[in-house]
Amino acid sequence: MRRVRLCLEYDGTNFAGFQKxxxxxxxTVQGVLEEALARLTGEGIKIVGAGRTDKGVHALGQVVHFDTCSSIPVERFPAALNGLLPPDLVVLSAALADTSFHARYGAVGKRYSYLILNSRRPTALWRSRCYQYPYSLDLTAMRLAVQFFHGEHDFQGFSATGSSAQSTVRRIFSFDIDEQGDWICFSVTADGFLYKMVRLMVGTLLEVGRGKMRPQQVKEILDRGERGEGGPALPPQGLYLVKVYYPGEEKGMFLDRVWPIS
Amino acid sequence: MRRVRLCLEYDGTNFAGFQKxxxxxxxTVQGVLEEALARLTGEGIKIVGAGRTDKGVHALGQVVHFDTCSSIPVERFPAALNGLLPPDLVVLSAALADTSFHARYGAVGKRYSYLILNSRRPTALWRSRCYQYPYSLDLTAMRLAVQFFHGEHDFQGFSATGSSAQSTVRRIFSFDIDEQGDWICFSVTADGFLYKMVRLMVGTLLEVGRGKMRPQQVKEILDRGERGEGGPALPPQGLYLVKVYYPGEEKGMFLDRVWPIS
Incomplete structure (x- = not known):
């Protein structure tokens, strides 16, 4: 029995989320991948993913693990699986993992990006890869507001019901707002995320940017910990699971940004 | 009768090219747009496009013109048409044009980009937006070779049959190779392009990069003007019509790059 770890990229548009x-x-991503693994190995393999992305959410670096008795060399898994998988789900890499490795419980951090087209014009090429937001945004106010998210907080006020998490305390390591022309990308790295946390945080930052909330209100919502006081959860198509971090590992070899070239 | 000019973005994946x-x-792009114009105006409008992109080729800034007797204010055209068009074809802007304006014959230049993922791994999110090229590339050799394209040449050796062009002489204003990580983007601006010219030029540069051709051979093919001596025409999904230039106009207000943010 060997434990194998895969890194996945997927276009979430036509998946009803990660979880089977x-x-x-x-x-679902899990269902389609387990079906390909069954065809490849003849085994009834169950995979464990680092994060359960919702319907329509994309991944540039989702991590999963599974156990197999198959003798297929691990370096063959990407090409063999990609030959069986549909084009919107791709195995980027495979590696043997220690049997103590756990894609979900072993993760020490995750990075998500949320991409916004801040324009009244729609987009054809990015229609299922970003959220088009037509209102003018005050970047300075948003950058003030985002500071309150840094560090360790109880994020209950930025979570949706439906989470199975025991604790609602999380630590945010970085939260960047990059803009160029009418594109804005929010990238947040934390030790973990509550259900819909990124979409609720960015939804609140947009309310601040639009002048409907004060930057200080982010702190007030964190302090009070009441749901429903921030902005709305944004739609899934702008959200990307960019990277999963495990202890003692270098920065990944794969794209850790939503766009390929500066 | 008024002449209206539109700027279009489209995802070429599900179009059999521009031309009806x-x-x-x-x-086709033309067919779908003319159908929307007919529904909007009640007229049997024929559009003229700046460039006839092939099946699978994308556009960030295609330009078309048409004549109409409709009294719809020109600034209403984008929203009105976008409400009728499918999500993979978007009107970015509309403007009244002089009756002497011609989207095709009036263009003094066009810019195309060709995006390559230079990796053995496939990509899910970019599967219909780039060409995956698995072989190692010598960027220095490619940058030497690309210099030979600059300026005015007879591009017969970099054209495919099927072109209706009278002359095969074109002037290339710029031809850039940008790389970041395993992504390479070729961007070329010229006063015009022959049939499949960008895909044949980039296909030849890849042969140079892979060591199958010498940089100097680009010059030799230009000098001899024989078809079929260069590399193969690359597939359409990596190609983007980025911008069309008209006399006396500033740099466009829309995205003139394939990716949104650096």
């Missing part, structure tokens, strides 16, 4: 929903007939 | 192919039932 048995008996529903829904197309 | 009457009686074929094929979905």
């Amino acid at each position: 929903q048995t008996g529903t007939g829904l197309r | 192919q009457t009686g074929t039932g094929l979905r």
Whole structure:
């Protein structure tokens, strides 16, 4: 029995999320990948993913692990699986992992990006890869507000019901706002995320940018910890799981940004 | 009668190219746009496009013009048409044009980009927006070779049959190779392009980069003007019509790059 770890990229547009929903007939990342693994190995393999991305959310660097008795050399897994997988789900790399490795519980951090087209014009090429936001935004106010997210806080006020998390305390390591022309990308790295936390945080920053909330209100919502006081959760198509961090590992070899070239 | 000019963005993946192919039932950019214009104005409007992009080729800034007797204010055209168009074809802007304006014959230049993922790994998110090229590339040799394209040449050796062009002489204003990580973007601006010229030029540069051709051979093919001596025409999904230039106009207000943010 060996434990194998895969790094995945997927276009979330036509997936009903990461997690398998048995008996529903829904197309999920886990379901499609387990089906390919079954065809490849002949085994009934169950995978464990680092994060359960929602319907429509993309991944540039999702990590999963599974156990197998197959004798296929681990370096063959990417090409063999990519030959069986549909084009919107790709195995970027495979590695043997220690049997103590756990894609979900072993992760010490994750990075998500949320991409916004801040314009009244729609976009054809990016239509399922960003959220088009038509209102003018005050970047200075948003950058003031984002400072309150840094560090360790109880993020209950920026979570949606439906989370299975025991604690709602998380630590944010970095939260950057990059803009160029009418594109804005929010990138946040934390030790973990509550359900819809990124989409609620960015939704609140947009309310600040639009002048409907004061920057200080971010701190007030964190302090009070009441749900529903911030901005709305943004739609999934702008969200990307960029990277999962494990102890003692270098910066990844794969794209850790939403766009390929500066 | 007024002449209206539109700037279009489209995802070429599900279009059989720009040009209408009457009686074929094929979905083309021209066909879909003319249908939306007919619904909006009640007129049988024919559009003229700056460039006839092939099946699978994308556009960030295609320009078209048409004549209409409709009294719809020109600034209303983008939103009105976008409400009728499918999400993979978007009107970015509309403007009244002089009746002497011609989207095709009036253009003094066009810019195309060709995006390559230089890696053995496939990509899910960019699968229909780039060409995945698995072989190692010598960027220095490619940058030597690309110099030979600059300026005015007979590009017969870098054209495919099927072109209706009278002359095969074109002037290249700029030809840049940008790389970051395993992404390479070729961007070329010229006063015009022959059929498949960008895809044949970049295909030849890849042969140089891979060591199958010498940089100097680019010059030799230009000098001899024989077809079929260069590299193969690359597939369409990496190609973007980025911008069309008209006399006396400033740099465009829209994205003139394939990726949104550096």
